Amino acid sequence: MTATSKHPQQTVLEVLSSLSYRTGELSSYLQEVAQGLSELMELDWSVVTFCKDDSERILASTINLGESADEIYSLHGSLTGTVVKTGEPLVVEDATACTNYGNAPEGYRAYLGVPLRTPAGEVIGTICSFQHQPRYFTESEVQLAKLFAERAATAIDNYHLYQQQQQVNKQLEAEIKDRRQAQIALQESEEKFRQLAENIEQVFWIRRPDGQILYLSPAFEQVWGQSCQQWLHDRSLWAASIHPDDRTRVLEAQKLGQEKVDEEYRIIRADGSTRLIRDQSFPVRDDSGHVYRIAGIAEDITERRQAEQEMGKAIAALAEVGELAAMIVHEVRNPLTTVLMGLDAIKSMELPESVQERLNLSLEEADRIRNLLKEILLYAKPQVLQPSKLEINAFISDTLESIRMMPAISRKIDFVPAPYPIKVLADKDKLKQVFINLVDNACQALPIESANADARITWTVESDLTTNSVYIRIHNGGNPIPPETLPKIMKPFFTTKSCGTGLGLAIVKRIIDAHSGELMITSNAAEGTQVSIKFAIA
Template sequence: SYLGVPLRTCEGEVMGTICSFCIEPRQFNWEEVKTVELFAERAATAIDNYNLYHQQLRFNQVLEAEVEKRTSELKEAQAQLIERERLAAIGEFAAMIVHEIRNPMTTIMMGLKALTKLTLCDRDQTRLRLALEESNRLQKLLKEILLYAKPQLLQLEQMELNSFLEELLANLCQMPEAQRRHIKLMPVQPAVTIMGDKDKLKQVLVNLVGNACEAIAPGEVVTCKLALENEPDCVCLTVHNGGAPIPAEVLPKITQPFCSTKPEGTGLGLAIVKRIIEAHQGNLSIESDSEQGTIISITLPIVKN
C-alpha cells in the first residue's frame, strides 16, 4: 500500500511528495493521513525557508557586488574630478609664472644674441654659447609647462590616419634626434578616420618618435603601426623601439610630469602625450622590457562611416 502527500510551497506550488510504503495491503486511517500531512507541511516549510535563505544570500551577493562596483565608479569619478581641479589649479599657477618668466627671458635672449656679433675670445665664446643653449632649454621648458598645464581645448576635425602619419613621419625624419634612425610606418587597411586635433596629435608623435629615436642606436628602426580594434571601435597606434627598456621601477610613474631618466630631459613629454590622448577620449599604455623593447600604444575612437 502507498500513501503520498504533496509537499507544497507557501505559494501552493508542488515541489515533491512525501511517500509512505507498506509491504502489506492496508487502508491508511485518518490519523495516519493527518500525521503525514503535518509532516509534509513542516518539511515543505523547512525546504521553503532553506530556499528562501539561499535566494536571500544570492541577492545579498549581487547587491554587495553592485555596491562595490558603484563605490569604485564613484571613487574613480571623484579621483578624476580632483585630478581635473588639481590640473586646473596648477595650470593657472603655471601659466602665471611662465608668463612672468617669459618676458624677461626674451629680453635676456635678445641680449645674448646681440653679444654673438662681438669679437670674443674663445673662453667668452664658449660661455656665451652655453648661456644661449641654457636659455633655449629654459624656453622649451616654459613652452612644455604651458602645454601640459593649459586645459586641452581641442580643435577637432576628421583625419584619415594613414596619410596623416605618412606625411608627418616624413617630416619627423628631419628632427635632430631622428638622424641616422629609420622610421617605418605600417598603415592599416582599410584606412580609418578619427576626430582629432591635428596640431595636438602632431605634438604626440613628435614626443613619441623623439623618445623612441633617443632610445635606440644609429641604424636601428622605430616602427609606427596602425591596427584596428573591434571592441570598442578603435584604432590602435603603437610606436615600437628596441634599445634599453624603461626601468621597471620607473615605469609606473613614467607619465607623471618631470619624470625623466635623461640628463637634459624635462620629463614632460609623456605627461603631455597622456593629457592630449585623454582629451581625445583615448587611452595610452606603455610596455617595456629587455626582450620586446618599448611599445607605446595609443587607442583612439574611430569615426564610423
C-alpha cells in the first residue's frame, strides 16, 4: 500500500503547515523536513544534504549517524551526484540491479532523490530517501518530495542570506564603531589644536588659495591691533596692512601658493605703529594632491630684531675694545721691556741690602705686569682655530706626558680613557693650552699639607652616543669652591689667588666657546670640584 493511499492530502497539508522555520535555526527545521517526509511516505531513511564543489555534507537525517554526520562525502559515483549533476529528481527502484546512476549506501536498494533549488535556480543540495527493499515511487510521491525539497531549499537559502546579512551587519557595526572612534579622535584632536592655536603667542591663520581668510587665531588682534571678524569678511585688509615698500614682494610670494613661503615684512597697525612680521606658510593638499588651503604662522619679531641689532653693536664695540686693548698692551710692553732690562742691569751691581730687596720686589712686580699683559693680549686676540680630527684618548695621553714633566705639577694624575676611540674636531695647540691650565688649577686647589700624601687628580673621558657628545672631566678632591664664588670664576679679572690675573679660566672658556663646546664646573664638599668639557663627536 503506497504512502499517498495511507495519508490523504489533508494529512500532507497538516504536516507541511506544521513545519516552523525560525530565522537562524536551520538544523532543527531541516530535521523536521526529513522526518515529515519519511513519516508520510513510510521510508526507512531520509536525509537533507548540502552540496558544493563535488562534495556533500548531511544537514539532517532521520537516523542517528553518530560521528559520520560531520563527514564530507564525495558526489562522484553516487546517486546524489546524478541528482546534483542533472538538476532533476531521480527514482531508482533497485540500485543493486540498476547501477547506471550510481551506488546507494550499503544495505539500501530503493532511492528517491530530489534537488534543492533556490529561487535563483541554483542547485544547492538534495533530499534523498532510501528503502532497504526495492520500491517503486509514484509520480505523486515524487511531487510530494518536491514540496519538501522546496521548503528545505528556501530555508537553506534564507539561512545563508541571514548569515550574509549578519556578516554585513557586523562589518557595518565595526565600520560605524571605527568611524565613531575616528570622529571622537578627530574631535579631540581638533579641540587640542583649537586650544593650541588660541593660546600660542604667534598668529595661526588659514586661507583659501584665492586669498579669502578662513581662520585667524586670537593672537592676531594683539599683533595686528585689529578685529579678527572684520578681516574674515574683507580680504583686502591684509594687503592694505603691509608696508608699501614690502607690499609688492609679499603679494608676489603669496601667489606661489604651491610651495612653502618664509617671508619677513613690515605692517602698519591701526595706531600708526610699524611692526616687523615673520610669516611662514605652507600648502594643504587633498588626497589627489590639489591645494585647497594655505596655512601659516605669523609672529611679531620686532623686539627680536632690535635685540639682534643691539647685540651686533655690542659685539662690534667689544671688538673695538679688544683691538684697543691689544694696541695698549703692545705700547706698554715695549717700555716695560726696557725697564726690565735696566732693572736686570742694576741687579748685577753691588747694592746695599735694603736697596737690593726693593730691586727684587720691583723685578717681581714688573714680571707680573708682563705676564698680565701677555694674558690680556691672549684674551683680546680673536680665537682663530686650525681644527683637525683628534683621537681624544691618544691626544690626552700625549698631553699628560708633557704635563707630568712640568715642575709646577707635583700631584699624581690618573687618566681613565673612554673604552673605544673617539674623535673630535679641534685645534690641538689651543686644546693643549686648555688642558694644561685646568690641570694646573686642579693641582693648586689641593691642600698644601697633602702634597706628599696620596692626593690625586682624576682625568676621565666619557661618551654619550644618544647626543653624539664626549665629556672630558678633570676632578680634584680639594676644598670646594664657595657657592657665591662659583658663578664668577670664569669672568675676566676675577681671581681668588693672591698673584693671579683672573684671565686663565676666561681664556679657557673663550677657546672652548670657539670650538662650539661647553664648559661646566661643579663643586661641593662631598664630591670635590669637577670641570667638564663637552664636545661634539666628529
